Amino acid sequence: MKWFWCLFFAFWPILAIAVCAVAPAYGWWFPSAAASPLGQRIDDLFYMILIITTITFVGTQAGLAYVLFTGARRTDPDVDQKAWFSHGSHQLEVIWSVVPAFVLLFIALYQLDVWADYRVKDMFPREKMSQLLEDKLHQKRTKHDSLALAEVTARQFEWRIRYPGFDEDGNLLPLMPDPQPTDLYTVNDLHLPVRVPVMINLKSQDVQHSFFLPELRVKQDAVPGLVIPVWFEAKSQQSYALLCAELCGWGHYKMKAQFVAESDEAFLEYLRELQRQQFFDGVAEAAESAEDDE
Amino acid sequence: MSAPSTTGHEAGHGHHHNPEDRLALLKQIWMFSTDHKVIGIQFLCTTLLMLMVGGALALGVRWQLAFPWENMPIFGNLFAGEGGQISPEYYTMLFTMHASVMIFLVIIPVLAGAFGNFLIPLMIGADDMAFPILNALSYWFIWPTIICFGISFTCAGGGPGNGWTSYPVLSALPQAAPGSEEAQFWWLIAVTFAGVSSMMGSINYMTTIINMRAPGMTLFRMPLTIWGMFITAILQAFALPVLTAAGFMLVSDRMLGTCFFIPSGLVVNNADPTVGGGQPLLWQHLFWFYSHPAVYIMLLPAMGMVSDMLSATCRKPIFGYKPMVYSLAAIAGLGFIVWGHHMFTSGMNPALGMTFMISTVMIALPSAVKVFNWIGTIWGGRPEFNTVFLNCVAFISMFIVGGLSGIFMAAVPVDIYIHDTYFIVAHFHYVLFGATLFGVFGGIHYWYPKMFGRRMSEGWGKLHFTLTFIGFNGTFFPMHLLGVAGMPRRYADPYLHPYLEHLLPLNQFMTICACLMGCAQFILIANFVLSWFYGEKAGKNPWLANGLEWVAPSPPGHGNFEVVPTVYRGPYEYSSPDRDEDYWPQTEPPVRKSPAPQPATEPAEASHDASAQS
Ligand code: HEM
Ligand SMILES: [Cu+2]
Ligand SMILES: [Cu+2]
Numbered sequence: 001m002k003w004f005w006c007l008f009f010a011f012w013p014i015l016a017i018a019v020c021a022v023a024p025a026y027g028w029w030f031p032s033a034a035a036s037p038l039g040q041r042i043d044d045l046f047y048m049i050l051i052i053t054t055i056t057f058v059g060t061q062a063g064l065a066y067v068l069f070t071g072a073r074r075t076d077p078d079v080d081q082k083a084w085f086s087h088g089s090h091q092l093e094v095i096w097s098v099v100p101a102f103v104l105l106f107i108a109l110y111q112l113d114v115w116a117d118y119r120v121k122d123m124f125p126r127e128k129m130s131q132l133l134e135d136k137l138h139q140k141r142t143k144h145d146s147l148a149l150a151e152v153t154a155r156q157f158e159w160r161i162r163y164p165g166f167d168e169d170g171n172l173l174p175l176m177p178d179p180q181p182t183d184l185y186t187v188n189d190l191h192l193p194v195r196v197p198v199m200i201n202l203k204s205q206d207v208q209h210s211f212f213l214p215e216l217r218v219k220q221d222a223v224p225g226l227v228i229p230v231w232f233e234a235k236s237q238q239s240y241a242l243l244c245a246e247l248c249g250w251g252h253y254k255m256k257a258q259f260v261a262e263s264d265e266a267f268l269e270y271l272r273e274l275q276r277q278q279f280f281d282g283v284a285e286a287a288e289s290a291e292d293d294e
Numbered sequence: 295m296s297a298p299s300t301t302g303h304e305a306g307h308g309h310h311h312n313p314e315d316r317l318a319l320l321k322q323i324w325m326f327s328t329d330h331k332v333i334g335i336q337f338l339c340t341t342l343l344m345l346m347v348g349g350a351l352a353l354g355v356r357w358q359l360a361f362p363w364e365n366m367p368i369f370g371n372l373f374a375g376e377g378g379q380i381s382p383e384y385y386t387m388l389f390t391m392h393a394s395v396m397i398f399l400v401i402i403p404v405l406a407g408a409f410g411n412f413l414i415p416l417m418i419g420a421d422d423m424a425f426p427i428l429n430a431l432s433y434w435f436i437w438p439t440i441i442c443f444g445i446s447f448t449c450a451g452g453g454p455g456n457g458w459t460s461y462p463v464l465s466a467l468p469q470a471a472p473g474s475e476e477a478q479f480w481w482l483i484a485v486t487f488a489g490v491s492s493m494m495g496s497i498n499y500m501t502t503i504i505n506m507r508a509p510g511m512t513l514f515r516m517p518l519t520i521w522g523m524f525i526t527a528i529l530q531a532f533a534l535p536v537l538t539a540a541g542f543m544l545v546s547d548r549m550l551g552t553c554f555f556i557p558s559g560l561v562v563n564n565a566d567p568t569v570g571g572g573q574p575l576l577w578q579h580l581f582w583f584y585s586h587p588a589v590y591i592m593l594l595p596a597m598g599m600v601s602d603m604l605s606a607t608c609r610k611p612i613f614g615y616k617p618m619v620y621s622l623a624a625i626a627g628l629g630f631i632v633w634g635h636h637m638f639t640s641g642m643n644p645a646l647g648m649t650f651m652i653s654t655v656m657i658a659l660p661s662a663v664k665v666f667n668w669i670g671t672i673w674g675g676r677p678e679f680n681t682v683f684l685n686c687v688a689f690i691s692m693f694i695v696g697g698l699s700g701i702f703m704a705a706v707p708v709d710i711y712i713h714d715t716y717f718i719v720a721h722f723h724y725v726l727f728g729a730t731l732f733g734v735f736g737g738i739h740y741w742y743p744k745m746f747g748r749r750m751s752e753g754w755g756k757l758h759f760t761l762t763f764i765g766f767n768g769t770f771f772p773m774h775l776l777g778v779a780g781m782p783r784r785y786a787d788p789y790l791h792p793y794l795e796h797l798l799p800l801n802q803f804m805t806i807c808a809c810l811m812g813c814a815q816f817i818l819i820a821n822f823v824l825s826w827f828y829g830e831k832a833g834k835n836p837w838l839a840n841g842l843e844w845v846a847p848s849p850p851g852h853g854n855f856e857v858v859p860t861v862y863r864g865p866y867e868y869s870s871p872d873r874d875e876d877y878w879p880q881t882e883p884p885v886r887k888s889p890a891p892q893p894a895t896e897p898a899e900a901s902h903d904a905s906a907q908s
Binding site for chain 1: 381382383385386455456457461462463464467470471472473474556557558559560561562563570572573574575608609610611612613614615617639640641644645647648651652655656658659662663665666667669670672673674675676677678679684687688690691694695698699701702704705706707708710711713714715760763767771772774775776778779780782784785786787788790791792793796797800866868869870871876
């Protein structure tokens with residue numbers, strides 16, 4: 001029986017690794033390759049830790065299996081040997097404290113950059129964001145205006161999105177902290193330019209929620225009372241899942257929305273269309289379509 | 295001052311002295327007993343019962359994840375009404391109460407309450423706890439917890455639904471969700487009672503361990519179980535008040551409108567805007583300031599127990615006793631400065647995130663040292679592959695997984711992605727179930743003879759172990775993969791989101807494994823109960839182990855020891871080449887084989903220290 005148990009404990013780690021190895025083939029792995037540069041760095045970090053932990057896992061489980069097998073051997077009837085009377089080894093203690101300490105310290109320091117780029121405001125790619133706003137979207141802005149392109153307000157159980165509108169000349173306005181008469185609104189449908197860092201301001205109207213873009217590896221809690229800037233950059237022109245990752249009540253699971261990354265022109269056009277719909281007074285249609293004809 | 299002569303005690307409590315009555319302790323569990331052993335058994339029976347309740351709630355969760363919106367058999371008709379379909383708010387109640395029951399009524403009380411009570415006086419050679427009445431109260435105060443949880447089930451709205459973390463504003467405003475109505479109030483009161491119970495235990499354990507050790511039981515001759523219990527008691531004493539205070543603040547936010555956690559201007563469920571001035575993140579800081587140390591409260595005693603069981607079953611001294619003690623202390627110390635790792639995505643200052651990240655990564659170090667020392671303990675031993683040993687090996691093997699997954703989450707950028715996904719759920723089940731609960735299963739089999747004078751069945755024990763181990767890994771290992779696939783936790787219907795649809799079959803597999811594991815627990819219960827009557831009779835020292843508890847009769851009478859034990863050495867002197875037997879009880883006076891005996895084992899000196907300390 002004892003050999004059975006040795007095999008039992010030696011076998012399960014092998015099975016676990018085999019399951020992980022086939023998991024991507026069944027889709028039990030990342031939903032897609034990271035769809036943002038920062039997400040890519042998060043994945044790289046994940047894989048680095050995966051390698052380190054897999055080595056440790058295999059090493060320790062193999063060590064455990066080894067001591068089980070040799071221990072079982074000692075209890076064989078033909079072996080008449082007491083257990084090893086040892087209270088430990090100072091040398092080994094030092095080795096197995098110092099080596100992991102360095103590995104852990106390495107992991108700790110190695111990741112600081114990614115975290116800083118993601119969260120520390122001074123490290124945000126401000127240059128690129130203001131370029132986008134000024135050169136591509138032709139926003140009328142001063143230096144003090146927000147770099148955010150949209151305000152996302154979570155509420156039970158939907159995402160409300162507020163964009164800045166246009167002035168009379170059709171220029172995009174900056175996003176103001178408080179709602180403006182010109183602002184444009186949607187629900188559960190976030191559109192932003194692709195292949196360029198964009199920033200949103202995240203708020204909550206009621207309880208805590210969390211803004212989760214799994215494909216982009218973005219997650220940020222929406223905390224009542226706080227306005228939290230979040231930036232990300234979508235790599236390709238497509239629609240991504242947007243959902244809530246913090247329990248917010250019975251309907252938590254159904255805060256389903258999409259994030260559409262599109263070209264600058266398409267984004268502007270999207271906003272214009274929003275404006276047309278929102279300020280449509282029911283009679284202006286004829287005049288407007290006449291305008292379009294010109 | 296401790297351990298007065300037992301004869302006096304026996305005279306005073308005539309009804310215990312029949313040594314043939316193996317169920318003497320069990321028969322008193324209906325009473326308000328101040329005997330630490332009875333209280334330990336009361337805790338054990340209650341927590342086993344609650345384990346089944348918590349397990350049933352978990353199966354409800356699993357049912358919904360495997361067969362969303364389909365009528366749940368058995369329990370559905372009991373609770374959910376409407377033919378047994380789980381509604382979304384019922385689902386939030388299920389996972390909330392599952393976690394609350396398991397944490398506050400199973401894991402914490404089974405370690406500190408059941409084993410702490412039963413073992414501390416026996417292992418340090420005391421006749422009872424320092425404050426027996428306080429001790430009894432600490433048991434009886436978990437009944438208000440059970441009752442308040444029970445009331446919360448029957449409230450309008452159908453049970454609290456804010457998760458065991460109960461983050462405000464959701465939990466602070468009754469209008470925020472059906473699960474935030476009155477039920478949430480009863481939940482908070484229940485947790486407060488659980489805290490009161492823990493606190494009374496904690497003070498008792500600290501005092502008892504510091505003051506009531508038998509002569510010769512120096513600090514570094516204490517079994518690691520006692521070290522685990524001692525450090526746990528310290529953690530509780532320092533961390534619990536914070537939770538209690540936070541709980542009262544939340545109650546007063548709900549009832550008096552104090553707004554500690556509620557900012558102004560929130561429009562929740564179309565009610566009037568809140569008045570506010572508070573900050574919801576404050577709750578998270580306070581809650582995790584308790585609850586991170588609490589996860590170690592849910593582990594350290596098990597670490598100690600497993601160390602003792604491994605040493606005895608392998609007939610070998612603990613490898614690196616002092617490193618084991620120091621790493622326990624290091625885990626506890628670091629455990630106080632890592633709470634922010636639960637808040638990496640909360641929007642707190644990113645510099646804080648970095649600090650908490652570094653302390654969190656470093657806490658993996660003492661955990662690793664412990665794992666290496668356990669493996670070292672088996673190394674060169676002569677293990678007997680009995681149920682106790684198997685459960686202990688499972689403890690190590692599973693703890694490795696939980697510790698390693700912790701490193702992923704400690705890496706803040708990675709945690710951005712996996713936070714609040716099933717990866718987290720996988721992590722804490724590997725440490726809390728995989729490690730702690732397997733340690734507890736081992737502990738039940740190991741100390742059962744001391745409690746009831748009989749052994750549990752080996753065959754059924756092994757069957758229970760095997761089924762639980764397979765069911766456990768089948769249920770929880772795939773959760774890592776679900777987490778990597780981005781499946782959020784606490785979703786009543788993840789498949790609403792197209793990128794998660796294909797995970798349904800895997801979830802069904804996990805639910806089947808969970809049912810298997812749930813059924814296996816009936817084997818444990820049956821083995822536990824039937825062995826009271828049919829188990830093989832056990833003498834004082836069925837495992838030929840060294841600890842003081844094995845000197846006392848099985849079960850020990852009131853006052854525990856027939857004579858006050860004197861301790862001559864540490865508890866792990868197995869297989870000494872100086873002896874024919876492969877064990878060396880702590881109480882056995884040294885035989886001078888070697889010409890120069892170690893001064894540390896001199897009885898005279900040893901009893902000197904002890905009396906100086908007491
Ligand atoms: C090796 C050391 C460990 C590290 C580095 C570690 C790290 C972490 C981190 C970073 C989180 C937060 C993840 C998130 O929510 O995003 C976490 C969650 C958790 N950990 Fe650990 N952990 C370790 C060991 C343990 C142990 C030993 C236990 C319990 C015995 C434990 C119990 C928990 C629990 C219960 C949670 C989740 C609480 C919740 O959100 O409901 N961890 N751990
Ligand atoms: Cu939510
Ligand atoms: Cu923690």
